[in-house]
Amino acid sequence: KPLDGHDVWAAISEGKPSPRTEILHNIDSMHDTIHDPQSHQWGDQTFNTSVHAAIRAGDWKLLTGYPGRNASWISPPSSDRPCEESDDPPGKHLWLFNIRDDPEERTDLSEKYPQVVQELMEKLAAYDKTAVSPFYPPPDPRANPALHGDVWSPWE
Numbered sequence: 001k002p003l004d005g006h007d008v009w010a011a012i013s014e015g016k017p018s019p020r021t022e023i024l025h026n027i028d029s030m031h032d033t034i035h036d037p038q039s040h041q042w043g044d045q046t047f048n049t050s051v052h053a054a055i056r057a058g059d060w061k062l063l064t065g066y067p068g069r070n071a072s073w074i075s076p077p078s079s080d081r082p083c084e085e086s087d088d089p090p091g092k093h094l095w096l097f098n099i100r101d102d103p104e105e106r107t108d109l110s111e112k113y114p115q116v117v118q119e120l121m122e123k124l125a126a127y128d129k130t131a132v133s134p135f136y137p138p139p140d141p142r143a144n145p146a147l148h149g150d151v152w153s154p155w156e
Contacts, residue, residue, distance in 0.1 A: 024055050027127060028052040030132060046076065046118065055123055060097070060099070063094070096109045
């Protein structure tokens with residue numbers, strides 16, 4: 001099966017455009033924290049939008065799932081602006097941003113561009129079908145950094 005990689009060396013070393021036009025940031029199907037989701041026009045037939053996920057395609061970025069901190073806007077570290085509380089209703093779990101026009105992801109465009117939302121949800125669903133479930137081994141007390149000079153290191 002071919003890898004999904006792209007040669008981005010020219011983009012890094014010469015500032016040329018990247019050959020990558022979309023990037024899957026995350027799908028965390030084990031992090032489904034929306035217990036009383038706000039309904040939206042797309043339903044969950046294409047992709048379960050209560051799952052933490054994010055995808056970017058071109059200038060569009062779709063986020064799903066519970067964003068934490070009541071969906072507050074957190075200012076970037078370089079900013080002196082304070083955090084801002086969100087006007088989003090409780091249970092909201094889907095946002096669409098145009099990150100070229102809105103790099104701080106402050107204006108949700110999901111209702112204005114439903115076709116873009118649908119296309120990105122279909123992409124998330126396609127990625128999710130090929131995903132390998134995460135494996136979380138049980139905790140191993142021998143991994144405790146206190147046993148190794150307070151350093152995270154191989155213990156076996």
